[in-house]
Amino acid sequence: MxxxxxxxxxxxxxxxxxxxxxxxxxxxxxxxxxxxxxxAPSSPGMLSPGLGSLGANPSGLGSFDPKPLEPLPPQAFPTPTTPPAPTAPTWMPSAGAFSPLPPAGHSGPATNPFAEATPLGESKPGSNQPFSFAPSAANPYASPGGGFLPHQVPQQAGVGQGLPWELSMGLGTWFETLKLILFEMNEAFRRMKPTGGHLVPILFFLSCSTIFWTYNLVLQAGMGALQAGGGGDDEFVWEMLSMAFGMGILCLLMPIFCYLGAALLHGCLYLVGGANLGFETTLRVMAYSLGGMCIVAMVPCVGSCVFFVWGIACLANALMEAQRCTTGQGIGAVALMIVVLVGSAFVLVVGALALNSLNAFQN
CATH class of the missing domain: 2.30.30 (SH3 type barrels.)
Structure with a gap:
C-alpha cells in the first residue's frame, strides 16, 4: 500500500x-x-481503547489513516465586538464642599473658595481667604507698608495700548495726544506705552517746545514793534534776529533738559520706593508732561501760574499711572525733585552773590 x-x-x-x-x-x-x-503503517484503524486489541499491535499503539486537514467553520472563530462606550463618572462633590456665593448687594471683599494662604502668599484649593498684599501671620514677607489698591499694583505694571502719537505720528494724532494729556491725563498715561524707544516721546516734546518758543518770539516781536513806534527799525530787526537765534538754540537743547529732568525725577522716585519700572518709562512720562506744560504755559496772563500747578499735578498722576506707584510716592517724588531744583538754584544764587561781593571788596 x-x-x-x-x-x-x-x-x-x-x-x-x-x-x-x-x-x-x-x-x-x-x-x-x-x-x-x-x-507503511501496519494496518488502518484507530487505537482501541481496550486492552484486547493489543494482539494485532504488540507495541500498544494503534494505527490510523491520515487525512488532509480541513478548515474550521467560520462559527469556530469569535466575532470581534466593539468595546462598550465609557460611562460618565458618578462622583459628585459632597454637600458643603464649596462655599456659597455671596448674596446680592454684598460689599465685602471677594473671596476665593479654591484658595488657601501659604507662607509665601500662594494659594491652595479649599480655602476661603480673600487675597491681600497686607502683612499677616500667613505671609510674613508682605510689604510692611500695607496693602496696595488693585489699580496701583497690577500683575504687569505699566502695560498700555499706546497713545495715538505712539501708534501713528501725524498732525491728527498729535492733537489727539495733546487733548488726552491736557484734559484726561490719567487716561493718557494709563494708555502710554512704558517702553518702545526714546525718539517718539522726545519728538512730541520737541514739537510742543518749538511751538512754545515760536509763540514767545512772535509775542516779543509784537510788543517790540509797539514800543519802537516806527523808529529804530534796523536795531529792532537785529534784536529780533538775535532773539530768534537764541530761541532756536533753546529748542535744540530742550531734549537735553528733558533727559536731565527725567534722571532727577527717576532718582527721586527711586528714593521714595516707587520706581517699579525702568528709566525709560520715567523719560516718556517727563517728555509727554513737559510737552503739555509748554502748551499750558501759552495761556495768556495766567499761563505761568497754571504751568506750575498743572505741571505738578500732571507729573504726579503720570507717575502713578505709568510707574504704578502709590499716590504718596508719586507726590513725594515730584516734591523731592522741586526741593532739589529750588535748593540748587538757591545755592547758585547765593554763590554768585558771594562771589560778586568778594570781587567788590577786593576792588
Whole structure:
C-alpha cells in the first residue's frame, strides 16, 4: 500500500508508493525535501481503547489513516465586538464642599473658595481667604507698608495700548495726544506705552517746545514793534534776529533738559520706593508732561501760574499711572525733585552773590 507522510515545512499530506520507502521526496507545494519512512503503517484503524486489541499491535499503539486537514467553520472563530462606550463618572462633590456665593448687594471683599494662604502668599484649593498684599501671620514677607489698591499694583505694571502719537505720528494724532494729556491725563498715561524707544516721546516734546518758543518770539516781536513806534527799525530787526537765534538754540537743547529732568525725577522716585519700572518709562512720562506744560504755559496772563500747578499735578498722576506707584510716592517724588531744583538754584544764587561781593571788596 502507498506510504503517506506529512511535509515538515508546510504540513501538506503526501502519498508515495511503497518502493520509495527510506528515500527522499520533494514536496510539490513548498519544494521541501522530506525523508520517507522505511515502511507503511501496519494496518488502518484507530487505537482501541481496550486492552484486547493489543494482539494485532504488540507495541500498544494503534494505527490510523491520515487525512488532509480541513478548515474550521467560520462559527469556530469569535466575532470581534466593539468595546462598550465609557460611562460618565458618578462622583459628585459632597454637600458643603464649596462655599456659597455671596448674596446680592454684598460689599465685602471677594473671596476665593479654591484658595488657601501659604507662607509665601500662594494659594491652595479649599480655602476661603480673600487675597491681600497686607502683612499677616500667613505671609510674613508682605510689604510692611500695607496693602496696595488693585489699580496701583497690577500683575504687569505699566502695560498700555499706546497713545495715538505712539501708534501713528501725524498732525491728527498729535492733537489727539495733546487733548488726552491736557484734559484726561490719567487716561493718557494709563494708555502710554512704558517702553518702545526714546525718539517718539522726545519728538512730541520737541514739537510742543518749538511751538512754545515760536509763540514767545512772535509775542516779543509784537510788543517790540509797539514800543519802537516806527523808529529804530534796523536795531529792532537785529534784536529780533538775535532773539530768534537764541530761541532756536533753546529748542535744540530742550531734549537735553528733558533727559536731565527725567534722571532727577527717576532718582527721586527711586528714593521714595516707587520706581517699579525702568528709566525709560520715567523719560516718556517727563517728555509727554513737559510737552503739555509748554502748551499750558501759552495761556495768556495766567499761563505761568497754571504751568506750575498743572505741571505738578500732571507729573504726579503720570507717575502713578505709568510707574504704578502709590499716590504718596508719586507726590513725594515730584516734591523731592522741586526741593532739589529750588535748593540748587538757591545755592547758585547765593554763590554768585558771594562771589560778586568778594570781587567788590577786593576792588
Amino acid at each position: 502507498p506510504i503517506e507522510l506529512t511535509c515538515s515545512q508546510c504540513g501538506r499530506q503526501l502519498r508515495v508508493p511503497d518502493a520509495s520507502a527510506g528515500k527522499m521526496a520533494r514536496c510539490p507545494g513548498c519544494q521541501t525535501i522530506n525523508q520517507i519512512p522505511a515502511s
